[in-house]
Amino acid sequence: MASTCRPLSPHLRTLPDYSVARSLPYIPLTSRSFAVKPPFTSLSVNSNSLRFRFGTIRASMAEIVTPKSKGKVKVFDTEEDLAVSLAEYAADLANKISKERGSFTVVVSGGSLVKSLRKLVEQPYIDSVDWSKWHVFWVDERVVPKDHPDSNYLLAYNEFLSKVPIPAGNVYAINDALSAEGAADDYETCLKHLVKTKILDQSQSSGFPKFDLMLMGMGPDGHIASLFPGHPLLQENKKWVASIKDSPKPPPERISFTLPVINSSANIALVVAGAGKATPVYTALGDVSNSEVLPVQLVAPEGELTWFLDKGAASKL
Numbered sequence: 001m002a003s004t005c006r007p008l009s010p011h012l013r014t015l016p017d018y019s020v021a022r023s024l025p026y027i028p029l030t031s032r033s034f035a036v037k038p039p040f041t042s043l044s045v046n047s048n049s050l051r052f053r054f055g056t057i058r059a060s061m062a063e064i065v066t067p068k069s070k071g072k073v074k075v076f077d078t079e080e081d082l083a084v085s086l087a088e089y090a091a092d093l094a095n096k097i098s099k100e101r102g103s104f105t106v107v108v109s110g111g112s113l114v115k116s117l118r119k120l121v122e123q124p125y126i127d128s129v130d131w132s133k134w135h136v137f138w139v140d141e142r143v144v145p146k147d148h149p150d151s152n153y154l155l156a157y158n159e160f161l162s163k164v165p166i167p168a169g170n171v172y173a174i175n176d177a178l179s180a181e182g183a184a185d186d187y188e189t190c191l192k193h194l195v196k197t198k199i200l201d202q203s204q205s206s207g208f209p210k211f212d213l214m215l216m217g218m219g220p221d222g223h224i225a226s227l228f229p230g231h232p233l234l235q236e237n238k239k240w241v242a243s244i245k246d247s248p249k250p251p252p253e254r255i256s257f258t259l260p261v262i263n264s265s266a267n268i269a270l271v272v273a274g275a276g277k278a279t280p281v282y283t284a285l286g287d288v289s290n291s292e293v294l295p296v297q298l299v300a301p302e303g304e305l306t307w308f309l310d311k312g313a314a315s316k317l
């Protein structure tokens, strides 16, 4: 069956003016030192320079290198610094991959992640990124109409998509006319079609789709996407997209990429800010052996994993 692979719903189809937010933020350069505890193997403090048309801004950052499977960990003084660096990371990756492959497949979550993408819609990226190559997906979506305040699509549309010239046909929102199960199947069919047409890569080793970049948040309980601690959906190893009707985080009905899809990614950025998430961050990155493995601890992509943390989220490391 051909997927509807819905782009923008009709009432949201008109993209507003995206030539927005051209003002430069002021980010003070500060220095910071971090103590290194096992299992970290090294730590460096440096400053990230971003050259803008009108000058240079700097974001202060410490980088921690963990044992390979835990990825690269970037710790920023502030969430503002984090957002600056995240924009540079995403734009660089997008430009490199778009040139190599002619398309760039990027997946976003809901939640605070979307706000952390705000620097991508500013200069220099608004002009320097080839937005026509972007194909945008959701790692999870709440099964609500697209104009519902709980919709991850609506959130991304308001904060990001409406501000950049990504072609409407490259935005793959769920079909909100279907049940959770139907929407998950439909989204999976959509992905299969995109693999066939070579817009979306496929992992040689797992056979699951291989997205160029997944940008994901993490909940305070260590959940990622709509994969929650102790939930049977964590065991799903055949489906690409699954439905859930008992999400502990409201609303209860959602669809989610499964772990094998997440872990087939070429790049994953886990973006976590705030002291309220320090405990699961410590569980995932510190030298902890917990009895119940958190979903975030199961993130182990084929490619690169990079954590973007602010100092609140990193405060227990």
Ligand SMILES: O=C(O)[C@H](O)[C@@H](O)[C@H](O)[C@H](O)COP(=O)(O)O
Pocket (backbone or CB within 6 Å): 109, 110, 111, 112, 113, 140, 141, 142, 152, 216, 217, 218, 219, 220, 223, 224, 225, 226, 249
């Ligand atoms: O639809 C959702 O609920 C999200 O996709 C979810 O996985 C989110 O990313 C985390 O819950 C983190 O959200 P916060 O960053 O807002 O805590």
